Amino acid sequence: MHRGRSLDLVRHMQYFLAVAESLHFGRAAETLGMSQPPLSQGIQRLEARLGARLFDRGATVRLTAEGEALVPKARVLVAAAETIMAPDAPPRTAVRLGVVAQLPARRTAQLARTLRSFGPTAPSVVTASSVELVGRVGAGQLDAALVLHPVVIEAVDAEPSLVRLPTWVVLPDSHPRAKARSVRLADLADTPLATAARAENPAAHDLLHDIAAAAGITVLPGVAADDRGAVLAAASGRCMALTADPKLAAPGCALVALADDPLPMRLRFIWVRDPRRTPGPDLRSALIAAVAA
């Protein structure tokens, strides 16, 4: 049987990724160090081989649905090729992960443990605000981060689905509802709610503020940035706070469930766009599972 000339798949995946990332044939050609006509031909050859259009070429270039689906696979292939061609290269430096301070300690530890199982080098995990983490992943200073949703997302790939954790309210143990199993938000209208500073994530703060305001609750921003702050705020007797850790306990505090989960913690993974550093699909799934467990 006569077979056509075999396609250098790795090279064509590199062409494809360069165009997919810049959405501009001219800029992609520059990045690849080649001229535009052979790049265009290479993409056409690839499309003919795959039997699918990968880009819509109009006044602007856009990825088709097939193109979008190909991006993660192309990244895996190119990354794998690099390890084959440079087996003596120093082991890839460990994944640099960022997390928000509100993530319960147990889940942060699970993430670090997952990273350790994926590579010989100890992973680095830093804590910063959602806005700060988006900036650092976008700048390539981190490879991935777990941020609070909603947050303004730019220059990074965002995981399509969220991890949603229920929250409990941390009340002063002198509070009238401190002994209740569960309480409605509306029943807490007289107690101010301590939260993180607004600048850490204006969008998430405003969403929480709107829901609290509808229930008649005043928000105190900048008072409780994490579980430690939540416990201090409640133990001081003057306000309440939220936590996603059902085991959070301290003198002077009582944990009560919130009926209907009106203020859940929505977490979203963001990944660096650089194909050389971005976590592969296996690691991504493992990290998501580690947080959601």
Added chain:
Amino acid sequence: METTAERIRQAFADAGVRGWLHARPVRESGPCTEIAVHADDVVPLASVYKLPLLVAFLRAVDEGVLDPSQRTTVRPDGRVGGSPGIAMMRDPVTISWRDLAASMISVSDNAAADALYRKVGDARIAAAMTSLGLTDTVVRGTASDELRALLESTRAKTTDAALRALADNDHPMEHRYSALLRSFSTPRDITALLSAVWTGTAASKGQCALARELLAAATGPYRLRRGFPFDGVTVAHKIGTFGALRHDVGVVEYPDDESPWAVAVLTEAARADRILPDVDAVIGATARTAVDALRGVVRHRA
């Protein structure tokens, strides 16, 4: 000291949105007379596509291909609503092409836009954009097409249910926008298009005057207008809204200025909620910051 662009970027971040902005005097443009924040990024237009569609319609009238006072009957079949005007009517409507254009611009009437789009055709829109040098502007479908794609994507039974799915903070959908949406442009192309309408070069002088009239009478959520709450200042504009996307583009005229000011502000909110007054407000605030800076520069030069 911060630049104007930095202040505008800060304002967008504070309002919880990604923002794109371009502002320039209608009569000239250049690095010294423009304010640009991501002005060359390609962004989905939502209903702002009705502006290129309007210009293509007016040029078709100039060419004699279309008689603007000729009446046509717009049937209710296949309507997906999504706007006031004919889109919310239940029975067939007989109306002239230019009145369809008026409804399309003044209340962002999706059904009026559909009828005009079918008549004018996307080839004519593409030709108009090319002829005006707007190489980053693409119109390949209407708001109704986008709503239909959304209905299919969310498997919703009604437009309202689909829009509610879009407004769910538990299920972000921004990554699906580029597959659902049909029309795109950049802030810089939009202000160039508006400037061409204001200087009478987008179509004949008479048709450009009609366009300016229609845009000056446009209603819709107060976005740009909020930045210029002065009786003597006119704001002609076209809004666009789709899920997290909230846009307003238009021309602001101060009574004694040498030139009107073309401004395009496009935003994408991090929150999925349908009602976000702070986003409407930041569109006006950033437009005002930009125009104030431009007026300062130009006044000092004179």
